[in-house]
Amino acid sequence: MAQWIPRLIDGLIITMQATLLGFALAVAVSFVVGLGSRIRVLRPVFRIYVEVFRGTSALVQLFYFFYVLPLLGVHLTPLVAGVTALGLNFGAYGSEVVRGAIEAVPRGQHEAALALNMPRWLAMYRVILPQAIRTMVPPFGNILVDLMKATALLSMISVGDLAFVGKQVLQSEGSAVGAYIPVMLMYFLFAVVLGRAVRGAERLASRGLGEVTA
Amino acid sequence: MTDSAGVPAIRFTGCSKRFGETVVLDDFTWDVPVGRRVAILGPSGSGKTTLLRLVMTIERLDAGVIEVFGRPIATGRDVPSSRQISERQVREVRRDVGMVFQQFNLFPHMSALQNVTEAPIRVLGKSKEEAAEHGRELLRQVGLQGKEDAPPRQLSGGQQQRVAIARALAMEPRIMLFDEVTSALDPELVGEVLEVIRQLAEHSSMTMLLVTHEIGFARDVADEVLFMEHGRVVESGPPEQVLGSPREERTRSFLRAVGPH
Amino acid sequence: MRVDLDYAVRVLPTLLRGAVTTLQATLGGMALALVLGLAFVLLLRSQNKWVSRPTRAVLEFVRGTPLLIQLFFLFYVLPEWGIRLGALGTGIFALGLHYSTYIAEVYRAGIESVPKGQWEASTALSFSRVDTWRRVVLPQAVITVLPMLGNYLVAMFKDTPLLATITVIEMLGAGLSAAASSYRYFEVFTLIGLIFLAMSLPAGALVRWLEAFNKRYA
Numbered sequence: 001m002a003q004w005i006p007r008l009i010d011g012l013i014i015t016m017q018a019t020l021l022g023f024a025l026a027v028a029v030s031f032v033v034g035l036g037s038r039i040r041v042l043r044p045v046f047r048i049y050v051e052v053f054r055g056t057s058a059l060v061q062l063f064y065f066f067y068v069l070p071l072l073g074v075h076l077t078p079l080v081a082g083v084t085a086l087g088l089n090f091g092a093y094g095s096e097v098v099r100g101a102i103e104a105v106p107r108g109q110h111e112a113a114l115a116l117n118m119p120r121w122l123a124m125y126r127v128i129l130p131q132a133i134r135t136m137v138p139p140f141g142n143i144l145v146d147l148m149k150a151t152a153l154l155s156m157i158s159v160g161d162l163a164f165v166g167k168q169v170l171q172s173e174g175s176a177v178g179a180y181i182p183v184m185l186m187y188f189l190f191a192v193v194l195g196r197a198v199r200g201a202e203r204l205a206s207r208g209l210g211e212v213t214a
Numbered sequence: 215m216t217d218s219a220g221v222p223a224i225r226f227t228g229c230s231k232r233f234g235e236t237v238v239l240d241d242f243t244w245d246v247p248v249g250r251r252v253a254i255l256g257p258s259g260s261g262k263t264t265l266l267r268l269v270m271t272i273e274r275l276d277a278g279v280i281e282v283f284g285r286p287i288a289t290g291r292d293v294p295s296s297r298q299i300s301e302r303q304v305r306e307v308r309r310d311v312g313m314v315f316q317q318f319n320l321f322p323h324m325s326a327l328q329n330v331t332e333a334p335i336r337v338l339g340k341s342k343e344e345a346a347e348h349g350r351e352l353l354r355q356v357g358l359q360g361k362e363d364a365p366p367r368q369l370s371g372g373q374q375q376r377v378a379i380a381r382a383l384a385m386e387p388r389i390m391l392f393d394e395v396t397s398a399l400d401p402e403l404v405g406e407v408l409e410v411i412r413q414l415a416e417h418s419s420m421t422m423l424l425v426t427h428e429i430g431f432a433r434d435v436a437d438e439v440l441f442m443e444h445g446r447v448v449e450s451g452p453p454e455q456v457l458g459s460p461r462e463e464r465t466r467s468f469l470r471a472v473g474p475h
Numbered sequence: 476m477r478v479d480l481d482y483a484v485r486v487l488p489t490l491l492r493g494a495v496t497t498l499q500a501t502l503g504g505m506a507l508a509l510v511l512g513l514a515f516v517l518l519l520r521s522q523n524k525w526v527s528r529p530t531r532a533v534l535e536f537v538r539g540t541p542l543l544i545q546l547f548f549l550f551y552v553l554p555e556w557g558i559r560l561g562a563l564g565t566g567i568f569a570l571g572l573h574y575s576t577y578i579a580e581v582y583r584a585g586i587e588s589v590p591k592g593q594w595e596a597s598t599a600l601s602f603s604r605v606d607t608w609r610r611v612v613l614p615q616a617v618i619t620v621l622p623m624l625g626n627y628l629v630a631m632f633k634d635t636p637l638l639a640t641i642t643v644i645e646m647l648g649a650g651l652s653a654a655a656s657s658y659r660y661f662e663v664f665t666l667i668g669l670i671f672l673a674m675s676l677p678a679g680a681l682v683r684w685l686e687a688f689n690k691r692y693a
Binding site: 051052054055056057058059060061063064067068071072145149150151152153155156163166167170176177180183184187188191192195 | 476535536538539540541542543544545547548550551552555633634635636637639640647651654660661664665667668671672675676679
């Protein structure tokens with residue numbers, strides 16, 4: 001079994017890469033769509049995007065990117081296809097988080113910015129978003145951990161992540177316990193680390209507003 | 215200055231506003247001369263707060279025109295499109311108007327001083343040093359020396375409201391709108407806020423509209439009192455007349471209800 | 476690329492037959508998750524920390540690892556242990572187990588949403604413990620819990636394609652085997668996506684309606 005350890009670590013590194021890249025894309029998409037939805041003409045397009053990606057399965061989306069895009073002349077490496085699919089999938093959820101957090105900032109804050117003659121973009125950038133981001137941190141933390149778990153799907157399109165290595169171990173050693181217990185422990189440890197990071201981010205975010213942290 | 219030739223600070227012409235079925239301002243026409251301090255009284259729902267929010271362009275006018283120093287700041291939907299004003303023009307005119315809110319609406323993620331300097335730096339384009347210097351001076355004027363770095367949540371309601379006053383003043387408006395600025399305060403904190411406004415009225419030539427329930431304060435500070443109900447003016451005039459010997463029965467019963475002063 | 480509509484029409488019945496399995500897996504998984512979740516929340520609320528702490532650890536572990544891995548693990552390990560559930564049975568078991576860890580939290584949130592005063596009032600009226608739960612706590616908790624359960628039902632529905640990886644011929648599995656011979660991936664995956672939307676959009680709308688209902692009456 002020991003000879004598999006370097007392979008498992010390689011797999012874990014790919015899982016980490018996919019998680020962080022996918023999350024970065026998801027956050028970027030969330031803000032573009034969440035903020036863009038405030039512009040009336042863009043709203044229907046973004047609405048359709050959100051409904052389609054939230055209404056269908058992540059694995060189906062992944063296969064769509066992997067099998068269908070090449071037919072349309074778009075050739076992506078498996079990792080890029082996978083990260084893009086996950087980023088767009090979780091971005092659809094994240095955009096709702098961004099939208100909700102912005103709407104949760106009290107009306108009086110918009111009014112005060114207006115009374116100080118701030119243009120709308122400035123009010124958003126300096127007054128509304130800094131407050132909204134604090135409410136966004138916990139839900140984005142959930143998205144991060146969910147996305148990490150979803151990266152296992154990438155093994156289905158031949159990305160050599162942790163789940164993929166697990167399957168290789170199973171095939172050559174023939175023991176599901178020996179193959180998957182170490183893999184699950186590695187995922188779990190990564191989830192714990194991410195959970196810690198999220199709680200740290202929550203503390204950091206709430207500090208400015210002096211909210212009571214549990 | 216354009217306001218020298220008898221141009222009013224604020225002119226309302228045929229202004230109407232309704233929320234659903236409720237009429238909060240009904241064909242309202244009124245001039246506020248430059249430098250005038252007007253106290254606006256009336257029962258809740260009489261349209262007095264809406265009046266200020268319309269001038270600040272927080273609410274949209276249904277009909278009529280509001281002009282500030284002779285330039286339109288808000289036009290109703292009935293105004294022909296050729297006379298509608300652009301967002302840029304509105305911002306230009308809005309420079310002259312500042313507002314203080316019932317709920318303070320301080321920016322919770324900024325210190326007291328940042329609250330005061332943010333807009334002068336980013337809207338007026340002042341240098342950080344200049345804005346900070348002016349901001350400290352304003353905080354000193356409202357009695358908050360030493361509180362520059364305090365975040366709003368560490369200040370009492372009265373202190374927060376005084377920061378809000380300094381914040382509005384930092385934009386150097388020629389018109390100040392005070393919307394029930396003491397209504398959200400504990401009774402013992404009302405005095406310090408009113409005193410700041412009193413000082414301001416004494417030492418500046420700003421035009422002021424004050425929506426308030428403090429009759430004594432209105433008598434001290436205002437040189438005109440407007441009593442409103444159901445979106446219309448019931449009566450207006452000098453404080454001693456409207457508050458001392460009101461002509462209208464509605465005014466009398468309102469003053470009786472809010473208690474002796 | 477040309478879209479072959481004739482092929483789409485021909486493959487649709489295959490996919491719909493798969494969709495029946497998808498629904499079976501979803502409903503079976505949800506039923507199991509509701510029961511297991513209840514068991515977990517009872518263990519979690521135990522006064523004995525030798526019960527509650529390990530329970531919490533198990534829940535954290537299941538929530539912290541991918542469903543796909545759990546699925547493979549159970550698919551290969553259960554037969555080794557002499558437990559033969561078949562592919563669909565294993566899939567339902569994995570879905571139910573994975574989601575029960577979330578549903579346990581939903582139950583807990585539901586119970587905690589009932590104000591303390593309600594328990595005190597029930598004691599004051601000398602209701603029995605059973606009556607307090609049945610007549611006072613549960614009716615209030617259910618209202619809070621229903622939209623959250625709805626969300627997880629929809630989420631589980633969207634996770635059922637994972638079962639294709641352990642040879643269950645649900646919608647995706649049916650589509651993959653059809654596309655493997657026809658190579659018409661565009662038609663197959665677009666149809667699968669549309670069938671998903673056709674089912675999850677009304678379900679999502681129902682959940683939002685429940686949430687709005689709650690906001691009004693909570």
